[in-house]
Amino acid sequence: MSTALTEGKSRKKSAWKNALTVLLFVLPALIPLIIFWIYPILRSVWLSFTNWDFMTPDYDVVGLKNYISLLKDSRFYNALWNTVVFTAGTLVPTIAGGLGLALLLRKNFRGSGIFKFVLFSPWITPTVAISIVWTWIFKADGGIANIVLGFFGLPALKWINSSSTAMLSVIIVTVWKSLGYAMIFYLSALEKVPAELYEASSLDGAKPLRQFLDMTLPSISPTTFFLMIITMVNSLQAYDQIQILTQGGPSGSTRTLLYMYYQLGFQEFKMGEATAIAVIMIIITVLLSLIQFTASKKWVHY
């Protein structure tokens, strides 16, 4: 009986020790995660139902008022539309261009490493520094972008200074920055396409275009799927280039949801409405992932 008791004790002791070890390994990451991620997200949801103005400590719960006033605000629809345009405008060229470049670079040849280096380099450089350079390139008078257009006999544009071309300018900078990133993903995806597939179909006399459509595209679809999600999430969160190039202007033409969130929260101190936008962004992200996830089951070949 006494042995059973000590055994029970030692088992208890080792259970304690085990729990302690787990906490020791988990808490250093979990505590900051709770303080700076999980709690703030929940807190944002709560604040979106209040009229807090940041200056005064007191606030009232106002229910759905912030959401309703957003839904009545044309700025909000404008920002939502800008976000859609920006996302689509970035997504399509980034993914198509990234795939095109990867196809050109899939076989190593003399100099292919240099191409990869150059094409990927924008991704690692600070967006702020590089956006300042682009501001200089886009300068309406005497900027190199207009000189290039003039060289091809095209009329000069006002780029970031006109509401009709500002979004285009922001998209160009964003695509410029993320093209190499998509390319790298596709390069490693293409590497994994089994070579026998090609050999077999070449024997069957399949044309390269058929091969590409029937075999390559389906086998790299998980990468396409992943890149679509990542690009959308990144687009929803783009801030640096907008802040430097246009500050959301001219006349709101590049104000995305995130930028509106920044303006409402950190310039106008309307914390309720700002967090309401944050919640809407969270919902959009969750919906996008769900739609993509379900759709992908149909056409992604794992």
Added chain:
Amino acid sequence: MKKITQKIGTVLKFAVLLLVSAFTAFPFLWMVLSALKTKAEVMDVSSLLPSSPQWSNFISVIFDSPLPGYIWDSLLVSVIIVALQVATGAMIAYAMVFLEFKGRNLLFIVVMGTYMLPVAATYIPAYIILSQWNLLNTLTGVVISSTVSIFGIFLLRQAFMQVPKGLVEAARMDGGGHFRILWEVVCPMTKSSFITFGLMSFISAYNNYMWPSLITNDSSKYLVSQGLRSFFIEGGAYGTEWALVMAGSSLIVIPLLILFAFTQKWFINGIGGDTGMKG
């Protein structure tokens, strides 16, 4: 006939690659060229190249502007953030892969759930927390709010799952503690993932702009991006001194490009999702 089409194909391939690479590299070249021009040249549309390189632009940015101080602070902050993110990430990833405990799946779901969420949604409450702790306008505040990288947890977890469980169990049998196993068995086998994550974490800490700029408004506490922006804006009142601004940008961008030239393969392996146990 077939040979000719093949040749044309190769020429076309090179033409496209050269064109896209030129477009990609151009802003960097234009930045450096503009940084070496005189005030007059930089505004003159017709001169593409500086007639004689004005190294004095760099000298004046290095000695008469606050940028070198911002670069130093950013390097310091980034190195500390990398150390913290690698340590916290490795430990929780170890627990998720090798330790048995209740709620392990829940932990994974919670961490995975936060991965996709827009980080900006946390900024207002996180700002309030830092202000309650009197950490606004401090570099400590920047560091403390960046101690965890969810991406890093994923990357390391992915790598750890490829370490044979039997190895860890054998080390346990030999009486090894979990810290020692993590350090002496798991780390060496997943070295490449650690290097990849360390580099990526460094780059994103060094390049980070939105969050640090929200929590610091004292110019002595700026990090590079915000410092460069204020350098750029301040000149604006008297007409931007583009040559100096470009010299400042070069000073911040070129070291990163050099770092990248030597570490390219780690980025490419890491991003390509190839985080197996090589090297």
